[in-house]
Amino acid sequence: MCLPTHLTEVKDAIRYSPMRTYKYQIREHPQNKRLGNLLDDLCDVHNHFLKLENRYYRRYGKYAGRFRLQPHLTKLLQRTKKHWAWIPRDTLDAVIIRLHVAWERFFNTPGTGKPKFKRKGRYRSAKFQTGYKLQDGRVRLSFKSWDESSQHLKFDKRWFSFHHHRDWHGTVRYIQILRDSVGTFWLYVVTDDTSKEVLPATGESVGADNVIQGMDLVYSQTKSGMKDAFLTLNTGEKIQSPQFLKQSLNELRNLNKAVSRKVKGSNTWWRAVRQLARLYRKVNNQRKDFHWKLADTLCKRFDTIVLETLNLEGMKRLWGRKVSDLAFYQFVEILKYKCQKHKRLLKQVGQWTTTSKPCSNCGHKNENLTLSDRQWTCPRCGSHHDRDVNAAINILRAAWGPVVETM
C-alpha cells in the first residue's frame, strides 16, 4: 500500500509548484526601449536555434538538446552573432532551455506540436537568474557593451524602476521581464515562498455545478430572457457571471472597425491596435478579479469544495465565445491555488459520473430527463428539483463515493 501514497505525493508536488510570483509594472521610460531590443534579440535567438533543431530533427529524427546547443552558442557569440553578446549569458541560455523543454514535450507527450517560430515582437519574456539586483523599487540588469579602447566587452549595468506596490516574501529565485500586447513592461519576481494563511474550519462542504454542463440551455434561456448561473451551489444559491466580454462588445466592435480603416503599419494603425489590446487586457483583468473574489468567498465559507471535471476543449468547440468568456478553466486554477493556500480540500468528480439524472432525494434515475428540462419532478418520490441544484447535491454526494480524483 506504500506505493500509491507515494505516487499521490509526487503528483501533488508537481501540481503545486512551491514558487510564488509577484508582478510589478515597470515605469514608462525612454530607456525601456532597451528591454524591447532585448526581447527582439531573444526572438532572433529562439528562431535561429529552432531552425537548427528542425534541421537536426529532419536528418536524425531526434532533437539536439541544450547540451549541444549551449557550446554552439558560445562559438556563435565569438564569430557570426557578436551582436547578441550584450545580453547576459544566462538569459540567452534560458531561451535554449525553453526550446529544450518544448522539444522534450513534443517527444514525450502525445498531442503536443513542435515548437514554432516566433514573429518579431511576439517573444514575450526574458529570464534573469544571476547578475540582477533589486533595490528600492528599482531593478538592475547587467548588460554588456563593446569598449573601443580595450577592445573588450565591459559591463553596462542599467537600472529600471518599477511600481513597488507590495513586498514579496521568501528568497528571490529568479526574475523575469515581460512585455504584454499593449507594450507595457512587467517585472515578475519569483520567490520560494510557501507560507500558508490557514483559515478557521467552518465544518461546511459544498458541491458546485457549473454552467457549462448545461450549455445548451443557455441559448434557449437567453431567448426567454432568463440568466444562467456561473456556479450553482447545492445550497440552492446561483452565482451569476458578469460576462465582461459581452459588456465590452460594442466598444470592441468600434475599435476593430477603427483598426481596419487605418493603413496597415501606419502610426495611427499601431495606435488603434494598442487601444484594442488595452481593451482586451481590461476584460481579462475584470474577469480575473471576479474569479479571485469568488474563489476567496468559497474558501472562507467552506472546508471542502467539490467540482466536476469538464471536457472544456470540446465544449469550447461547441459553443465558441461564450465558454471562453466564462473562462472556467482559469477559475479552477485560481481555486486550486487558493485552496492550497488556505488549507481547503478541493475535489473533482470524474467526468463520466452522472450527476444530473439521479434524484437527489430518493436516487431514482430519471432517464427521460432531456437537456432542456430546467425543472423536473421525480416520478417516484414526487420531489421537485431545479436541474442545477440537484446536480450540485449529487456532485457533493459523489465526492464521498468511489469515483473521485482528489486534487
Ligand SMILES: [Zn+2]
Ligand atoms: Zn426522487
